[in-house]
Each structure stands twice: as C-alpha cells, then as structure tokens.
Amino acid sequence: MTARDPIDIWRRPERSGVGPKPQHSRGQIAAAAIDIADRDGLAAVSVRRVARDMGTGPASLYRYLRSHDELVELMVDTVSGEYDLGPSGETPRDQLLALARQGRSIMHRHPWLAALLPTRPSMGPSTLRYLERALSAMESIDMPGPSKLQTVAMLTALTSAFVQNELSQPGNSGSDNGAANDRLEYLSEAVWSGNYPRLAGALAGGHEPETPDDMFTGIIVDYLAGAGLR
Amino acid sequence: MTARDPIDIWRRPERSGVGPKPQHSRGQIAAAAIDIADRDGLAAVSVRRVARDMGTGPASLYRYLRSHDELVELMVDTVSGEYDLGPSGETPRDQLLALARQGRSIMHRHPWLAALLPTRPSMGPSTLRYLERALSAMESIDMPGPSKLQTVAMLTALTSAFVQNELSQPGNSGSDNGAANDRLEYLSEAVWSGNYPRLAGALAGGHEPETPDDMFTGIIVDYLAGAGLR
DNA sequence: TATTGATTGCGAACGGTGTTCGCAATCAAG
DNA sequence: CTTGATTGCGAACACCGTTCGCAATCAATA
Missing domain, CATH: 1.10.10.60 (Homeodomain-like)
Incomplete structure (x- = not known):
C-alpha cells in the first residue's frame, strides 16, 4: 500500500x-x-x-x-531565515527596534514579502525562531504572554505597512508596468477637474527627498512606547 | 470602424x-x-x-x-464609498481618528479589504473623495502637502495592519478552513519539542478577552501625535 | 420611413494555471 | 533475489483571464 x-x-x-x-x-x-x-x-x-x-x-x-x-x-x-537573531541592543525597546529594522531591510530585499507577511502568519521554523527571539527580548517586561505575542505581531504588521508605503512610492516601479499609468491618467484628469482642490495642492508640491529611516524609527519607537516598552 | x-x-x-x-x-x-x-x-x-x-x-x-x-x-x-465623510470631531486629530475608526469597521464588514488596501492605492472617485476629506481635516496643520498625503497613507496602512492582525486571530475563521489547521499541527509539535520555551509560555496563557477598540485608538493616536498632529 | 454605423452582448477558442492519478523506476531491508 | 515503501513525472481534468468575431441593437441621419 x-x-x-x-x-x-x-x-x-x-x-x-x-x-x-x-x-x-x-x-x-x-x-x-x-x-x-x-x-x-x-x-x-x-x-x-x-x-x-x-x-x-x-x-x-x-x-x-x-x-x-x-x-x-x-x-x-x-x-x-535571513534575520540575524544575535543579541543587539540593551533595552527591550532597542532589541525590538533592531529586529524591526532588519525586517524592513529583508522586505526591501524581497519586495513581495511585505504584502504577504501580515496576511499569513507562516509558523515555520524560522518564523518560530524569530518569535522566540522577540519574546526573549521582552523577558523583563511585565505583560501577559498573549499580549507580548500581539505586540510582536503588530510590530511586523507596522513594519510591513511602512515598507508597502515606501514601495508604492513613485520611482519604485518594482514589477508594475502599465497598471499604474491608467490610474495616473484618471488621477490627473480628476485633479484637473478642480473637484479636489486640497488633493491638487498636495500633489502640486513636488516630491521632496524624505528621510524614511528616521520616520521608520520614529513610528516604531512611538508604538513601542505606547505598548509599554521603554 | x-x-x-x-x-x-x-x-x-x-x-x-x-x-x-x-x-x-x-x-x-x-x-x-x-x-x-x-x-x-x-x-x-x-x-x-x-x-x-x-x-x-x-x-x-x-x-x-x-x-x-x-x-x-x-x-x-x-x-x-462606504465612508461617511460628514464632519465629525473638532481637532484634526479627532477627525482623522474618526476616519480611521470608520475604516476599521469597513474592513470588518469586508474582510478581504484589509489585505488589499496597502498594496493598491486605487485612486477611484471614492478614494479621491476620502483623500480630499482627510486633507481638509489637516488644513490648519503646517506641513508640506506630500507629507500630509504620506500621513494619510500611513494612517490607512496602520488601520489595515491592525485589522489584519485582528482577523488572523483564532476564532475569525473567515474563509480559511483547513490551511490553518496544518499550521497549528506543526506549531503544537514544535512547542511540544521544548525548543521554543518562551513561545510555549506565551501560548500557554489562554486567550484572554482583549479590548481592541482602546488598543486601536491608542495606536492611531500615538502615531498621529508622533506625526505632529495634536 | 429606411439606412447607417457606433456600440453592446456573448459564444467560442487559446494558452496558462493548480491539482490528481497512475505507473515505471529506484534501492535499503529482509 | 525479492519485496515494498518511496520517488519521478507524463497525462489529464477543471478552471482561469483574455481575445476575436459576429449578430443584435437603436439614435441619428437621409
């Protein structure tokens, strides 16, 4: 048989x-x-x-x-598995921040990952190792276990949200070819119509060079502070 | 022809x-x-x-x-188009928070939406109206236009991240039937192996009733505060 | 009123997809 | 040498997105 x-x-x-x-x-x-x-x-x-x-x-x-x-x-x-889980950072906050930073660079290396991560908690060995590492960073924090897990989940969700935002920025074509063009066609027409004055104004100011690194750090740190991580 | x-x-x-x-x-x-x-x-x-x-x-x-x-x-x-864009809230922060709250409930009504929103900025008329409304909420804020747009984008990304987190919680089967079971099979085996002690501990503490509303509000408010919205 | 021609409805077909079935080939154990 | 669990994989099925071509429609024109 x-x-x-x-x-x-x-x-x-x-x-x-x-x-x-x-x-x-x-x-x-x-x-x-x-x-x-x-x-x-x-x-x-x-x-x-x-x-x-x-x-x-x-x-x-x-x-x-x-x-x-x-x-x-x-x-x-x-x-x-591309995470380096070696210790980096003193406080729990710094360790989690370091993990989130690594996550961002992995998502940049594999642009398809950001959209996938929040949807499917894959639960493979590498994911489990990552989870275990993140929990160990929070060991000194007084917080029920499930809440810690939720914090970690929210952390990667935040990271992926930020990265998806970065990737959808114009200039990062990735693998989108003509689809975006059609959208821009309609958008420019709509803006030209005068029905969306504020949007038109916001789009008029050209794309200035951002400093996404600091923005990312700021968002993550704010979240962690709000979650009770110091 | x-x-x-x-x-x-x-x-x-x-x-x-x-x-x-x-x-x-x-x-x-x-x-x-x-x-x-x-x-x-x-x-x-x-x-x-x-x-x-x-x-x-x-x-x-x-x-x-x-x-x-x-x-x-x-x-x-x-x-x-299910957003109610009527005025609600005094300060810019309260208005954006109200929009985010509506977003969350729309994503609960249509569970497929959360995974889609951060990936494809759809740029249809309803989306543009929403954008225009959010920008109008920020009119009194001194901030370059593109940054305002990024703030709004990050706001919906945050919301979708939070909702995806909610939806992937056990109990919200949605339309996943057997796929999650296989994952749980491996997870329980891995936890049983003793290689992930902290993870095992975190999972051991049963799922307590959460208060996601306050959590959501907290996260959004923290982000908005960090972005300079008061 | 008869004609016209841009527009719509849609059956048929093409190439690609996930997945299953069944069988030949392999190779350690007995 | 035989056995039998395991692997490799060609063939087939049902479904998918998409295109083509033509019959049907019906306001505008003659």
Missing part, C-alpha cells in the same frame, strides 16, 4: 531508508521560487514555472508541497 | 446615443463581486464567477472592465 502520507510541512519525514534518493528538496524549491518572485514578482511564481526553472515537471513538486499556498508559506519562512 | 476605445476606468464614456442600451453596469458588477468576496473570500472572485452570478458570460464583462485587476480596483473603490 503506497502510503502517500501528508508531507510534513517543514521537516522532510526522516528518510526511512527505503526508496530512491530524492532528487529535489524543499530548499531548492524555495530558492527557485524566491528567485522568480524577486525577479518577476509574486504573481509569476506558479508551480509550473518553478518546476520549469528546476528542469522538471509540475507533478514532481507535489512530493514536497501540498499546494501552491504552501509554496508561498515556504517562501515566507525561508526568507524569514 | 468599430472603435473599441479603452474603457474609461471610472466613468462610463458618456453614452453617445448610438447603439443598444447597456444591460449591465460597473455598479452591478462591483456589487456582485463584493458579494462573492464577502461570502467566499477574495480568491473566489473570478471574472467567470461574477459573470455566472450575473447570468451572463465572461466576455460580456470585458465591455466594462479592462482586466481582472481592474475588477479588484473597482471593488476597493466601491467599498471606499
């Missing part, structure tokens, strides 16, 4: 010794998928495309994945 | 008098799509499904839409 057991999500089932040696791995699959997403956007990450890039057929990947959704989860968790 | 002009994104091209009267409308399409998304999740909103629910074929909708992406934009802007 061929078992066809459900694939253990994160560990491969410890090879029972029998059967041919695997020619692929979740790691390779994740790497290929992340590569595609970094280059051509998340929408380009299809099971078939990943398989093609790996030189095999789509069906093969289903020995390692339960679904396309799980592929995305795998991508998120894999990329979450 | 059949013109087949590009469809004006938000206004129908003012009917030139010639040709059969339209049997559908962008409004109907939006309503059908929103209904599907509210009931079965955003993933269920396909052009074909919307057409089927409207009792017609997929090709028909393409007289009113340029693409599936535009359908989603239309949904977002339509739902953004």
